[in-house]
Amino acid sequence: MEWQILESQRYLEIMQRLQVGTIVGKVLDFRENQDPGKTPLHDYGLLKDAKKVLERLEKAIFTQEKVVVYGDYDCDGIMATSILVSAFERRHLKVGFHIPNRFVDGYGLSVARVRQMHEKGYTLIITVDNGISAFEACEEAKRLGMDVIITDHHEIGSKLPEAYAILHTGLSPDYPFKGISGGFLACKLGCALIGSQDAYFHCLAAISTISDVMPMVDENRTLVKCALSVMQEKRYLNFELLLGENQRYSTTSIGFTLVPKINSIGRLVDGLNPSKCVTYFRHAIAHDAKEREFKMQFASLATKINQSRQKLTTSQYALATTNMNTDEDVLFCYDKDFHEGLIGLVAGKLTKTYYRPSFVMHLDEEKGILKGSARSIAGINLYDLLKKNKDDLLVYGGHELAGGFSLELAKLNDFETHVKAYIDDIRTPDLFVEKSHAILLEDRDISLENVRGLEALQPFGQGNEEPTFAMRLSHPIKIETLSDKKHLKLTFELSHARLSCLWFNHGEVYNQISQQQHFELFGQISINQFRNFENIQLILQDLR
Structure with a gap:
């Protein structure tokens, strides 16, 4: 250092x-x-398509249309889904929802799920924390006569999906701050839908902001600061059960105690269906003894799953360091025994320990496919690296410091060579000095x-x-x-x-x-x- x-x-x-x-x-x-003062929360109406979305949702509520909210398996996606499901419930429309299985569905809205939702009679799909790259799924929905409203905060590509409407700060020139989470975006829509600001929605949005490591500036800082105060005062059962007794509400306690328990459910789906997370969070309080018992059982199981995740991550990290040369400028490792849901955590720990970009991959021996997660350091833009080497990859995505990808095993040597060449091109004398x-x-x-x-x-x-x-x-x-x-x-x-x-x-x-x-x-x-x-x-x- x-x-x-x-x-x-x-x-x-x-x-x-x-x-x-x-x-x-x-x-x-x-x-x-x-000036350490507060920035006010920016108005929902400043988002492009804000009015169009609300009018479409009001029509759905009035006609009691079949609506489904399609989320994501991480904490941000779960909070976003919980907010919108709760908002519709307050408007007396019971909507369906789906949290995808990381290993079956993968990330984002898929053609197969669109067809399945159509068969169930849904006519309106609302994505939260995903959708901005769901081109084929949106085309299929349009062919089937379904409307798709996308609410997302991920990076926008060179083209947009053919959706009914898209809520995204990056598409909204009048919206003054771009770096909000999927949960915060869903919170803005949810509050607009119920016609008022809601303290519990703000708490869920704050948790999503912390979990997705969004910039703690501008309205994000205002949101989280106010929400932590509300949580400390209200002591909502959902948060108390996951944090444990006598915990002080802070970005640290939320980020290192509550969030990992929710994320572990999406990483290790054997123990608990991720959709149960929405059932847990959509109500701020337990309305009866049965719901309270469910919440207590859920929190207990989430804690156990996270403990299993911690132990497994430790053993997977040991496996990774056994199979790699840690003196290299870039750390690569793959194994059939790497857990697909934990490779990102292992990559993150490698990068933190050795201050090197790391690529950790699970090998599907039957298909000959590697599914990987990568983490980077200051000065090496991971998204740009993956994009420039996209010909080696089947799929890729991410941002400056973290990304995901997959490739054929036969292409691995070429990919490693190209990654090292990319880094050689941008190398400076102190690139690897933390x-x-x-x-x-x-x-x-x-x-x-x-x-x-x-x-x-x-x-x-x-x-x-x-x-x-x-x-x-x-x-x-x-x-x-x-x-x-x-x-x-x-x-x-x-x-x-x-x-x-x-x-x-x-x-x-x-x-x-x-x-x-x-x-x-x-x-x-x-x-x-x-x-x-x-x-x-x-x-x-x-x-x-």
Whole structure:
């Protein structure tokens, strides 16, 4: 890790202008948007086709038409589906819904599912979190006399499907912010359909925003900040059961505790039908004892499935590192034993560990087909890489840092060669050097009041990252290990507070630093509460 330490020169002026503390002033000195205030939620009516969609849905409600909502198997798609199903229910129209099976249906609306829905008598399909590339499915629906309304947020290609209407921020020149999730887009439509803003819909949309790692800026930040406050106050049963007791609602607890349990159901479909997720989330509360019992059983099973997913991911990662040369500039591995639903997680872990682009593939031996997931690093645009090598691939998709693809096993060597050639063409001397920035803090900056001021910048996420700080401190009053020498802890007595520095899973460096007196520390600062006692802690990322 290579650190660039940033020293603020303008924090005093920012403090006076915005009436903030020194830590917030120093953070804002390095951010384009220096006003931590709220952006209002943008109006549904600014979306292209907004009026056309609502009029079509009002007609469907009036005539009690057979409508089906077609979602996706990830958390964003499940939240989006739950919102629209609930909105129609409030308008007294019971609609069908389908969450595709990752291994049977694949991603997105398919011709086979369109035909099946037609046979069941559906005349209107609404896609959520998918559809912008469903060309053949939309053509088939049109041939069968069915209307398709697409609501999606994924990248738009060179042409559009022949749908009745499309809601997409990228097609809406009047819509001021483009980076919203499928769930947030469905929330806007759902609120327009019921004629009012809805706190529970906002909570589901916020979860989808966190799960899809959408930019935590503009209206996304407003949505998530308000929704977390609502969740903390309302304590909805659906979220309480999945988070566990006494959890504080935050982007961290949602992103690392609740979201993985929902995503694991789509990854390991053996244990629970993903469509049950919609049944679980569409009602904010349990209306009777039977529904409450269902919710409790669902949450318990989701927790068990996620535990299985965690164990399986660990073993799959071990398999991946056994089968690859981790010294290469690009990491490739494939195996018939890789689980199709986990290859993305394994690729992500490889890239995080080795700071290299990684391609992990499941081999279907019978068909001779590899289905892969890839993750990348800053400076290597994965979508552009896949697009430029599309002749090697059967299908591909994704964005700058993550993507999916499939190819014939016979084409793998060519694909590897072309990927390496692409990277050679864009190579720079520091391409594979992981770089991070840290804002320098002084001893006198550290106080409960100053650290608490960082709450004004929350929620953190992409585009509004939690700041990393650097501190140069000397003479710790204590250096120790915790949890049977697994973790390292340093304690410093500062001018206005005591600072605890925790370095998880680095207890092994204790002997190296136990006699060291001067330290350069890098990490994220927060207030830890335990038994009504508050103390300031720095969660370390590095130490020198």
